[in-house]
Amino acid sequence: MAPTPPQLHLEIRNNTHSGHLVLRCFPTKCSEFQVSLSPSSLHVQTDEKCVYLRLPPEVRTAPSSCRSLQYVAADGLHMRLQVETDSLAELVPTAMKSLVAQMSFIFQCQTCGQSLLKKQIFRRVLPLPNGNWSDLVEHWCCHPDPFAKKLEPKEDDCLLGDTFMLVNVADVDETAVQEVKTGQSEVSQLAGEIHSVQKPKGSHAVVCTRCRKMLGEFTASETMKFYVTEVLVQPVTDQGLKRNMLKRSVFVESVVAGRLMELSSAQSTFRFCIQGHDGKTYILLWLLNSDTLLVRSHVKPDVCDFCEPNKRIAKPGLSFKSYGANNAIKVLYHPCLKGRNKDIRDTWEKNIGVHSLILPVNTCLELLLILAASTASLPSSLRSMNSFKVAFLNLD
Numbered sequence: 001m002a003p004t005p006p007q008l009h010l011e012i013r014n015n016t017h018s019g020h021l022v023l024r025c026f027p028t029k030c031s032e033f034q035v036s037l038s039p040s041s042l043h044v045q046t047d048e049k050c051v052y053l054r055l056p057p058e059v060r061t062a063p064s065s066c067r068s069l070q071y072v073a074a075d076g077l078h079m080r081l082q083v084e085t086d087s088l089a090e091l092v093p094t095a096m097k098s099l100v101a102q103m104s105f106i107f108q109c110q111t112c113g114q115s116l117l118k119k120q121i122f123r124r125v126l127p128l129p130n131g132n133w134s135d136l137v138e139h140w141c142c143h144p145d146p147f148a149k150k151l152e153p154k155e156d157d158c159l160l161g162d163t164f165m166l167v168n169v170a171d172v173d174e175t176a177v178q179e180v181k182t183g184q185s186e187v188s189q190l191a192g193e194i195h196s197v198q199k200p201k202g203s204h205a206v207v208c209t210r211c212r213k214m215l216g217e218f219t220a221s222e223t224m225k226f227y228v229t230e231v232l233v234q235p236v237t238d239q240g241l242k243r244n245m246l247k248r249s250v251f252v253e254s255v256v257a258g259r260l261m262e263l264s265s266a267q268s269t270f271r272f273c274i275q276g277h278d279g280k281t282y283i284l285l286w287l288l289n290s291d292t293l294l295v296r297s298h299v300k301p302d303v304c305d306f307c308e309p310n311k312r313i314a315k316p317g318l319s320f321k322s323y324g325a326n327n328a329i330k331v332l333y334h335p336c337l338k339g340r341n342k343d344i345r346d347t348w349e350k351n352i353g354v355h356s357l358i359l360p361v362n363t364c365l366e367l368l369l370i371l372a373a374s375t376a377s378l379p380s381s382l383r384s385m386n387s388f389k390v391a392f393l394n395l396d
Contacts, residue, residue, distance in 0.1 A: 008042070008053050008323060009379055010295040011330075012083045019061065019083035022379045023053075024076035035077060037063040056295060056325040058086040075379040085293055091327060091395055094258040095233035096160050101125045104236035107226070109176075110251055112211040116176045116226070117167070120236055123156035128166070130267065152223045163259060163357050164216065165226045165233075172224055179218060180205045214360050217277065229255050229363045250394075252363060253370050257329050257393035261290045263355060271354045273345075276361035283368055284341065284348050286332040286388065294328040294392055296377070327395040332388035333371055 009022040023035065023044065036043040039060045042053040055061065065082035072078060092098075099105060101124050107116040128151060152166070153159045159166040181204055204218040206226075216226040229252050264270050264287050274283035334341040348354045359367070374391035375383050383390055 007297040008295060009297075009382075010055075010059075010083075012059065012085060012293040012295070012325075013289065014085060014291040014293055017082055017084060019081055021061075021079050021081065022076055022382070024379060037061060037066065037081075039063065053297070054323070056323060059293070059295060059325055060084045072379075072381055075381050078379075078381075085325075091258070094255055094262060095165070095228055095231075096162075096259065097262060098235070099125050099158060099160065099165070099233060106234055106236055108232045108234070109208040109211060109213060109215060110230055110232045111213040111248065112208060113232070114176050114208055114210045116173060116208075116215070116231065117171055118173050119156070119171055121156075122158045122171075125158045125160065128159050128161045130162075150220060150223075152220055162263060162355075163228050163359055165228065165231070166219065166223055167226065169218075169222050169224050176209055177206050177215065177224075178209050180207050214362070227360055227363070228259065229359055249366065249370055252366050253393050254395060256367055257395045259357070260285070260287050260331070260393075261329055261395065263357075264290065267355070269353065269355045271348065271351075273348055273354055273356045274364055274367065275356055275358050276364045277358060278361055280361075281336050281345050281349060282361075282364035283371070284334040284336060284345060288330040288332055290329045292328045292330050292392065293325050294394070295323050295325045297323050328392045329395065331371070331391050331393060332385055333391060334388060335368055335372075337368070 007024045009024060010019055012019045023042070033044060033046040036045075039062070040055050040057075042055075044051050044053070060083070062082040062084070066079050068078065068080045070078045099122075101122050104120040105122075106120055108114060109116065151159060153168045155168045155170045157168060205214050206216045206218060206224055207214050213230065215230045216224060219225050232251075260272065263272075270287045272285045272287070273281045274285055275281050334344060336342075336345050349356075370393070371389070371391040374393070375389050378390060378392075
């Protein structure tokens with residue numbers, strides 16, 4: 001089997017133009033190696049092999065700024081340096097930001113693509129108050145709660161919450177969705193373990209009639225809630241709709257990352273309780289920064305860019321391994337399954353500065369798998385910080 005070539009992990013902070021570069025998977029038998037750094041690539045040479053790693057075209061390093069050079073046995077070579085990046089394309093906002101009145105949008109089941117609404121234009125698109133607003137009413141008013149009546153959309157209205165959209169049932173295609181009473185348990189599998197999820201009694205889930213995927217809930221007799229992680233919302237252009245069906249994990253990752261960034265920017269909140277629609281907290285999440293550009297290699301065992309150092313390379317272009325750059329957010333998190341991290345969970349749930357985000361239970365478990373996979377892909381010394389686990393969520 002061919003040896004696994006060194007792998008690249010480069011975390012760039014766009015605001016400070018600083019980068020933390022880790023070169024991983026050095027051969028354990030090599031006694032010494034040389035690393036040559038140029039603005040656009042790296043050249044690693046050991047006793048017997050050498051490899052070229054090409055950075056994305058929009059990323060350029062400053063070799064003379066290299067500092068804090070350190071070799072960590074379990075990780076590889078760590079270094080910090082200045083990095084310049086070209087102006088990147090503006091990030092596409094989530095559906096919660098892009099939905100506007102008097103424009104044509106199509107709502108689809110994210111899993112199978114079935115259209116969910118009768119009409120494609122909303123007369124009004126209005127934001128709902130902050131998710132914790134009802135908890136503060138008693139501090140605002142000295143008389144009975146004037147907001148006791150729920151805010152519900154009228155026909156041709158769409159009300160936007162933190163992670164959901166409320167629409168009137170008259171706007172929904174009754175052949176595309178089905179109401180299912182969910183007073184029973186549901187079994188989910190996470191990382192090889194079986195978890196029994198107790199759904200809230202008396203609630204009524206909304207499922208897609210084609211793929212049976214849960215899309216949301218009935219919150220009132222005339223109101224239907226669609227979760228932003230279950231529904232694909234796209235504008236209808238004059239050229240026709242280009243259906244952007246992403247892999248499920250990629251869609252969940254980008255939508256959650258986008259909402260975390262939007263909410264932190266709008267409300268200056270950085271700590272979140274990710275809760276299921278059953279009322280339980282599944283993840284405690286702390287947004288560390290949102291200006292990260294992440295360059296990472298995902299090399300398969302049978303793909304090797306090593307070449308003999310004493311042989312002339314016939315096709316220099318083939319001796320390079322190129323990597324793409326992704327906008328990402330860096331988060332710290334605690335999983336809360338099976339009573340784990342109960343003390344800090346209880347503290348966060350009582351803290352008014354912690355923002356609660358409600359998602360379907362299975363989506364919470366999917367998100368936990370995505371976070372765990374990101375953590376496992378990091379160099380071992382970068383996987384934790386102050387007892388929290390570290391992960392990156394891609395925005396694009």
